[in-house]
Amino acid sequence: MLDIAVHITQLLLALGALGSVYRIYKGPSVLDRVISLDVMLIIVASMMIVDMVVNDHQDFILFVVITAVIGFLGAVAIARYVVVRSPEEVAAETSEQDPYPSPPVAPAIPGAAAENEPEAPHDPVSTPRMPGLEPEEDESTSWFSALARSGFTPRRHDAQSADAGAGIGPSAATSKDAGTDAAADPESEHTQDADTAARPDARPDASAAAQKQTQQERQEDRDV
Amino acid sequence: MFDSLDADLILDAVASVLLVLGGLMSLAAGVGLVRLPDLHSRMHAATKPQVLGLLSLLLAAAITWRSWEWVAIVLLAWGLQLLTAPVSAHVVGRSGYRTKHMRRDLLTHDELASAVERISRDIPPSRG
Numbered sequence: 001m002l003d004i005a006v007h008i009t010q011l012l013l014a015l016g017a018l019g020s021v022y023r024i025y026k027g028p029s030v031l032d033r034v035i036s037l038d039v040m041l042i043i044v045a046s047m048m049i050v051d052m053v054v055n056d057h058q059d060f061i062l063f064v065v066i067t068a069v070i071g072f073l074g075a076v077a078i079a080r081y082v083v084v085r086s087p088e089e090v091a092a093e094t095s096e097q098d099p100y101p102s103p104p105v106a107p108a109i110p111g112a113a114a115e116n117e118p119e120a121p122h123d124p125v126s127t128p129r130m131p132g133l134e135p136e137e138d139e140s141t142s143w144f145s146a147l148a149r150s151g152f153t154p155r156r157h158d159a160q161s162a163d164a165g166a167g168i169g170p171s172a173a174t175s176k177d178a179g180t181d182a183a184a185d186p187e188s189e190h191t192q193d194a195d196t197a198a199r200p201d202a203r204p205d206a207s208a209a210a211q212k213q214t215q216q217e218r219q220e221d222r223d224v
Numbered sequence: 225m226f227d228s229l230d231a232d233l234i235l236d237a238v239a240s241v242l243l244v245l246g247g248l249m250s251l252a253a254g255v256g257l258v259r260l261p262d263l264h265s266r267m268h269a270a271t272k273p274q275v276l277g278l279l280s281l282l283l284a285a286a287i288t289w290r291s292w293e294w295v296a297i298v299l300l301a302w303g304l305q306l307l308t309a310p311v312s313a314h315v316v317g318r319s320g321y322r323t324k325h326m327r328r329d330l331l332t333h334d335e336l337a338s339a340v341e342r343i344s345r346d347i348p349p350s351r352g
Contacts, residue, residue: 005240012247019254029325035270042273049281068305075312079319
């Protein structure tokens with residue numbers, strides 16, 4: 001009778017393990033996989049108990065005790081990891097938007113994920129933004145967000161010189177300033193010549209403005 | 225009352241019933257993990273073999289070993305499992321609630337929603 005019960009139990013345990021394996025494979029979120037792995041651990045311990053019943057020994061009881069003691073650590077660690085480090089894991093529910101105020105909480109982004117697929121790969125452009133709470137910033141990247149918040153836009157050299165030419169205008173003052181220092185430095189004189197050579201085109205083009213800009217910058221560097 | 229043969233028979237019968245019961249708990253966990261719709265209901269299914277199934281199988285093992293010392297160790301193992309299973313269930317359930325791995329349309333009553341709403345509204349300190 002005990003042999004029949006053992007066979008039935010092993011069959012039932014195997015079916016339970018199959019269900020757990022299916023959920024580990026299919027499970028849409030990592031938390032489903034975590035609880036399925038817990039079930040799998042318990043099923044392995046149960047199979048060891050059945051083996052101890054069949055062969056009448058007590059060799060695996062230590063495994064069962066240790067499993068009972070430290071079996072929850074993996075689930076706790078992974079659950080904390082999910083909360084803190086992946087705020088992109090958002091809701092299957094697109095209509096619900098209730099913000100959570102406490103810091104280690106994923107933001108509520110409606111419509112970021114598909115139904116039943118909370119861990120579908122998101123568009124990296126649509127970064128989730130938490131309403132009412134600034135996201136936690138990494139220290140190594142906080143300088144970049146501070147830079148972006150300050151409104152600074154890095155300009156290329158052409159755009160910068162075009163702005164300088166437009167702002168100063170005919171730039172007689174700058175060329176006059178250049179002329180005062182140009183006698184002291186042959187390199188500056190050369191650029192002055194190039195400037196005047198480009199001048200008869202009589203158009204405020206980018207090249208002349210760029211040369212004036214570079215010359216002015218060079219003089220400022222020299223004054224310093 | 226019983227002679228030795230009848231006692232062995234009865235104890236084997238009890239152990240057999242407990243073994244099949246523990247196996248049924250694992251089967252219920254497997255079926256629940258496959259069939260149930262969201263994380264928290266799957267957690268409900270997953271706790272069945274952790275507590276009742278393990279208790280059944282450990283008692284069956286202790287009965288077949290016919291010794292009271294192993295009953296003490298078996299109850300120690302089950303008590304430790306009973307202590308640590310709610311920890312992982314609590315943490316996984318909380319992170320599942322916060323990351324919204326659940327289906328709100330299946331909830332009949334969300335007891336945490338009122339607390340979350342009360343905190344997330346910026347309440348003036350007079351009501352706070």
